[in-house]
Amino acid sequence: MLAMLRERNFTLLWFAGLISIAGDWMLLIALPLHVYQQTGSTLATGGMFMAAILPSVLLGSVAGVFVDRWDRKRVLVWANLSRAVILLPLLLVNVGDWLWIMYVVAAVESTIGLFFGPAENALLPTLVGEERLVTANSLNALNNNLARLIGPPIGGALMAFAGIGAVAIADAATYIVGGLLIALITVPSRPEQAAEEAEIASAWLRVWGEWREGLRIVGRERMITVLFAMSAAFALGEGILGALYVPFVTEVLQGSELYLGWLMSAQAVGGLLGAVLMARIGSKLTPRNLLGVSAVIFGLTDLAIWNARTLEAVGLPPLTLALVLMLLVGIPATGLGAGFSTLMQSSTRDEYRGRVFGTLATTQSLLLIVGIVLAGVLGDVVGIVPMLSLDSGLYVLAGIIGLLFLPRLVGQHTDAVQEQPALAVTLE
Numbered sequence: 001m002l003a004m005l006r007e008r009n010f011t012l013l014w015f016a017g018l019i020s021i022a023g024d025w026m027l028l029i030a031l032p033l034h035v036y037q038q039t040g041s042t043l044a045t046g047g048m049f050m051a052a053i054l055p056s057v058l059l060g061s062v063a064g065v066f067v068d069r070w071d072r073k074r075v076l077v078w079a080n081l082s083r084a085v086i087l088l089p090l091l092l093v094n095v096g097d098w099l100w101i102m103y104v105v106a107a108v109e110s111t112i113g114l115f116f117g118p119a120e121n122a123l124l125p126t127l128v129g130e131e132r133l134v135t136a137n138s139l140n141a142l143n144n145n146l147a148r149l150i151g152p153p154i155g156g157a158l159m160a161f162a163g164i165g166a167v168a169i170a171d172a173a174t175y176i177v178g179g180l181l182i183a184l185i186t187v188p189s190r191p192e193q194a195a196e197e198a199e200i201a202s203a204w205l206r207v208w209g210e211w212r213e214g215l216r217i218v219g220r221e222r223m224i225t226v227l228f229a230m231s232a233a234f235a236l237g238e239g240i241l242g243a244l245y246v247p248f249v250t251e252v253l254q255g256s257e258l259y260l261g262w263l264m265s266a267q268a269v270g271g272l273l274g275a276v277l278m279a280r281i282g283s284k285l286t287p288r289n290l291l292g293v294s295a296v297i298f299g300l301t302d303l304a305i306w307n308a309r310t311l312e313a314v315g316l317p318p319l320t321l322a323l324v325l326m327l328l329v330g331i332p333a334t335g336l337g338a339g340f341s342t343l344m345q346s347s348t349r350d351e352y353r354g355r356v357f358g359t360l361a362t363t364q365s366l367l368l369i370v371g372i373v374l375a376g377v378l379g380d381v382v383g384i385v386p387m388l389s390l391d392s393g394l395y396v397l398a399g400i401i402g403l404l405f406l407p408r409l410v411g412q413h414t415d416a417v418q419e420q421p422a423l424a425v426t427l428e
Contacts, residue, residue: 004135009127009185013120016178018143020080023174025151027087030159030167031102038099049242051103055111056365063114063361067354072123073185079116080179083109087175090168117361121345122353126187130346134278134287137338137345142275145330148268223347224356226405227340228363230295233398235364237391239371244384252309252384253318263326270330277331278338287346288406291339295399298332301325303392306385343406 005011032048067075086108089101128136158166249255249263278290304311308322316324348356371391379387 004128004132004139007128009187010136012181012185013123013127014139014143016076016080016181017120017140018147019174019181020178021144021147022151022154023171025147026155026158026167026174027171029152029155030164031106033159034093034164035099035102044099047103048106050369051106052110053365053369055107056114056361057369059111059114059362063111063118063354063358065355065358067115067118067122067358068351069354070119072119072126072354073182073187075115075119076123076182077179079112079119080175080182083112084172084175084179086112087168087172091165093164114358114361118354118357121341121357122350125345125350125353127185133342133345134285134290134338137341138275138278138334140341141278141334141337142272145268145271145275145334148271149265152264221347222405223343223407226402227344227347228360230291230398230402231340231360231364232367233394233401234295235367236371236374237394239368239373240375240387240391241371242368243372243375244379244388247379248306248384248388253322255319259319259323262323266323266327267330267333270327271334272330274331274334278334286408287339287342288402288408289339290335291343292399292403292406294332294335294339295395295402297399298329298336299392299395299397299399301329301332302395303389305329306388306392 005014035044035048086105089105092098093101124136124140125133154170155167158170249259253259255263305322305325308318308325311318311321344357344360345353375387
């Protein structure tokens, strides 16, 4: 674990992520809070989340095409620095008449982020090698959970004492620092195929063909197809959770706003523990087993959380039991994330990674919206706990699917993908 952090290029990317993700959490707390304070409308607040999600549904897979054509390090630097600039209009929204700017900023920032995620996932195997991807992804999970602990308190404090403008400036600063750190990375980061473009057809025709080819790979490569099916189940469950999490805490557990914050922090602490554990033992496990077993354990632990009031007979008050279980669930959550990312990265050839991860973002966002709508329609009819139990069941089902259907060999691509002709020729 420590040896990985001594590698200059990975460490630069890791610290850039830590800083900028902490800034993301600041803004994630501040934007909906400011909208709700100004409007008192849950619909207006929900619109903020939709503004951030819709670009991924519409453009996620297309963004991946360009990631596979451009230098990935430059994409990461450009995405960070441009998002820093995009945040500046938030300095104008201290009056209600300018709230529309927040929706525009959220949508544009999310659109730029569509290039960042696939580029980062595509670059990571180049930095560390496929044999150390589990450790690298585990350290990235540690990074994400540290940012989750750091960002929200800072964002909340800045909102309380200085307003949304201060949060925007702080987040912009994190993007600038992150971009400068990534600029210092010194490895070839241009996709293998990008340097071999044939001078055939127009540029936009080639983009269209590459986008279609990325979609074909998802259905043609067994490993990727199963991972997409698992991801669909995860995203659908997360949509249900996102819509019902606050009602569960306040209505079912009878917890306060402060307790809601404790639960978020508890899972982040569990994630830190899980990241350290996975970085130490993750390389001894196959990513397939790590993903499948972690998903099953995650789902069962979640099921216990949602039914904490029913499980009160174990001797702990429901609030305490849910808090303890929320800490524990952070451990398999890390294993799930590390196993999934490793399998996706190692099962996709470098020249296709941007498109595959872009399509994954689109799929996840679409199913996230479906889950939110499903929970909104059925939450009052079926009940909060049964719907959240469905969320848990989706994770267990996905884990079982992974253990049954994911190929045992990782990092080997099917002949159908390996023997593809150049994309420009395919378009002819």
